[in-house]
Amino acid sequence: MGINPIEYHPWKGERTAVNLRLYVIFRSVFRHKLSSIGVIVLMVLGFMLVHTFSLFTIILVSHDKLEGSDMTSYLGSGLFTVLSILLAAVVTSDLISEDLANRSFVLYFSRALKVRDYLVGKAAGALLVMSLFCVIPPVLIASVSIATQTGSDYGHSFEVLGETVLVGALMTLFFVPFGLMISSFTRRKSYAAVGTFMAFFGLTVVVEIFSQFSRGWRVISPIDSLSILFKWLYEGQVPSYVDKTALLLIVASLIIVPAVIVYFRMTREVVGK
Amino acid sequence: MLISLVRIVRSMAEEIAVGQERASGVNPIHISARDVTVSFGSVTALDGFTADIPRGIVGLLGPNGAGKSTLIKASLGLLVLDRGTISVGGLDPQTQSLQIRDFIGYMPEHDCLIPSINAVELVSYLGMISGMVSRDAIQRSHEMLDFVGIGEERYRPIKSYSTGMKQKVKLAQAIVHDPKLLFLDEPTSGMDPQGREEMLSLVTKMASSEKTIVVSSHILEDLERICDYAVIIDNGKLVRSGEMTTLLAGEEGVRSLTVRGSEQALSGYVRALEQVCQIVDRKDEAGEFTLLIRGCEDGKKVLRLAAENGVQVRSFRPERLDLEEVFLRAFRGGGRDGH
Numbered sequence: 001m002g003i004n005p006i007e008y009h010p011w012k013g014e015r016t017a018v019n020l021r022l023y024v025i026f027r028s029v030f031r032h033k034l035s036s037i038g039v040i041v042l043m044v045l046g047f048m049l050v051h052t053f054s055l056f057t058i059i060l061v062s063h064d065k066l067e068g069s070d071m072t073s074y075l076g077s078g079l080f081t082v083l084s085i086l087l088a089a090v091v092t093s094d095l096i097s098e099d100l101a102n103r104s105f106v107l108y109f110s111r112a113l114k115v116r117d118y119l120v121g122k123a124a125g126a127l128l129v130m131s132l133f134c135v136i137p138p139v140l141i142a143s144v145s146i147a148t149q150t151g152s153d154y155g156h157s158f159e160v161l162g163e164t165v166l167v168g169a170l171m172t173l174f175f176v177p178f179g180l181m182i183s184s185f186t187r188r189k190s191y192a193a194v195g196t197f198m199a200f201f202g203l204t205v206v207v208e209i210f211s212q213f214s215r216g217w218r219v220i221s222p223i224d225s226l227s228i229l230f231k232w233l234y235e236g237q238v239p240s241y242v243d244k245t246a247l248l249l250i251v252a253s254l255i256i257v258p259a260v261i262v263y264f265r266m267t268r269e270v271v272g273k
Numbered sequence: 274m275l276i277s278l279v280r281i282v283r284s285m286a287e288e289i290a291v292g293q294e295r296a297s298g299v300n301p302i303h304i305s306a307r308d309v310t311v312s313f314g315s316v317t318a319l320d321g322f323t324a325d326i327p328r329g330i331v332g333l334l335g336p337n338g339a340g341k342s343t344l345i346k347a348s349l350g351l352l353v354l355d356r357g358t359i360s361v362g363g364l365d366p367q368t369q370s371l372q373i374r375d376f377i378g379y380m381p382e383h384d385c386l387i388p389s390i391n392a393v394e395l396v397s398y399l400g401m402i403s404g405m406v407s408r409d410a411i412q413r414s415h416e417m418l419d420f421v422g423i424g425e426e427r428y429r430p431i432k433s434y435s436t437g438m439k440q441k442v443k444l445a446q447a448i449v450h451d452p453k454l455l456f457l458d459e460p461t462s463g464m465d466p467q468g469r470e471e472m473l474s475l476v477t478k479m480a481s482s483e484k485t486i487v488v489s490s491h492i493l494e495d496l497e498r499i500c501d502y503a504v505i506i507d508n509g510k511l512v513r514s515g516e517m518t519t520l521l522a523g524e525e526g527v528r529s530l531t532v533r534g535s536e537q538a539l540s541g542y543v544r545a546l547e548q549v550c551q552i553v554d555r556k557d558e559a560g561e562f563t564l565l566i567r568g569c570e571d572g573k574k575v576l577r578l579a580a581e582n583g584v585q586v587r588s589f590r591p592e593r594l595d596l597e598e599v600f601l602r603a604f605r606g607g608g609r610d611g612h
Contacts, residue, residue, distance in 0.1 A: 011450065021402050113371075
């Protein structure tokens with residue numbers, strides 16, 4: 001207590017609208033993640049292994065226009081997906097698990113905050129961090145490639161650029177709901193991080209076993225399904241063994257189902273009923 | 274670029290959104306529960322609970338599992354009621370929970386602080402979630418941490434704090450947005466005597482700024498000192514409630530008589546006294562007899578009989594209870610009207 005401690009006095013300010021309070025959570029998550037060692041290390045590693053390397057190969061080789069196949073080999077490689085999974089695991093691991101461990105939900109929900117806004121705030125912070133790796137570098141590389149192209153078919157190049165934005169957004173979105181779901185199942189962020197990575201890795205192992213019987217099983221692996229989806233987006237072709245509907249359903253369900261589960265888990269946790 | 278984007282969005286959020294004027298017209302803040310039933314599976318946490326919690330400092334008493342926390346959660350609108358209604362400051366938590374929570378502060382009993390950040394960060398963060406713009410929240414968090422007695426330690430991570438300091442930070446986060454209604458769940462839990470004293474003094478100071486403060490505590494002595502009103506709950510039902518002065522006053526017409534003397538003299542005195550008044554209760558403590566008697570208000574007979582039996586009267590006054598006795602009587606079902 002100071003020499004002249006402050007006495008209690010009322011606060012005369014005005015409150016912000018309830019709907020915008022999720023922005024406070026979003027900003028806090030974003031700032032916290034940008035100063036996290038794990039995130040910084042993975043970002044640096046990812047930039048070096050995925051983006052910088054591709055930047056050189058795409059730009060240094062003389063090119064007529066930006067080709068979808070170039071971007072497929074850049075973003076459809078397993079390395080980009082694996083690093084995205086790792087980043088998502090690190091980014092989302094503590095978002096809910098730490099609040100569970102600290103029992104700090106009550107601090108949030110004794111205030112005018114909806115479960116939905118809490119989750120949207122957390123997810124938005126994580127998505128912005130993910131986009132720093134998944135959207136911005138590919139878009140920059142595609143833009144640089146367009147700037148250095150020798151041909152005049154800019155229409156096609158900009159089409160590929162648009163597809164790149166879509167691919168980056170999909171990659172950003174793909175792992176975050178799943179990571180949040182795993183984070184809501186445990187009080188330890190290390191378990192959540194390992195759980196998120198291993199869940200996807202486990203699916204890949206399962207696919208390796210079943211794909212010996214039918215290659216169609218490959219769509220269950222997130223690495224394979226994203227790679228196929230990106231090829232479809234960029235080049236308009238899908239391997240003959242892939243059922244397009246099944247592919248879209250699996251990708252959509254890996255985003256939507258975890259989001260729904262985490263919402264209901266949180267509601268149950270908060271209400272306790 | 275990103276940072277400036279974040280700044281732009283932030284300033285937009287702060288400027289566009291300064292709309293929601295604090296819920297005005299909700300005074301006086303009080304809680305009114307009517308036939309409230311809340312169950313969790315087969316367990317009924319509140320069972321037809323009916324009570325009015327007036328303005329001032331109100332003690333919420335009851336054993337573990339009595340339904341105190343459920344009542345608080347229901348008042349915050351976090352629970353769906355099976356039956357009944359609750360009104361908080363004239364608003365319905367079932368449909369207007371967000372409005373209600375803007376003028377409620379809650380200090381939970383259990384550890385709930387984020388250990389990796391410091392007190393200023395935590396309190397200002399929660400202030401912003403309560404709707405304060407960042408400048409206000411930071412300034413106010415410093416003021417409230419100073420008010421609760423957290424000095425330079427406010428810049429240390431919370432994980433390094435003692436239990437007492439954590440309690441103070443929990444209080445600071447509960448009052449940072451200047452709520453009109455405060456729920457304090459075991460505010461002195463785990464605190465040393467000096468810390469307890471400070472906490473009670475803080476609660477009293479806050480009450481003087483027109484707040485309704487609902488204090489749930491097992492330390493009845495604390496509640497007795499600071500509360501104006503008490504609500505006793507057991508098994509999800511109201512057992513007893515009333516003004517603290519009324520609860521502690523004892524039954525009208527019953528007086529407490531403490532006498533001292535030899536065993537023979539005392540037994541003779543008690544026999545004689547039984548002829549003229551009704552002895553409600555008696556206690557033998559360290560050679561002193563304390564009797565609760567009814568029907569001898571003027572005391573002349575009592576004193577005369579004491580002199581005749583060679584008994585020394587140590588005190589003779591209207592019955593006055595402590596809260597522990599009120600609490601025990603409530604559970605024994607031995608309460609009398611107004612208690």
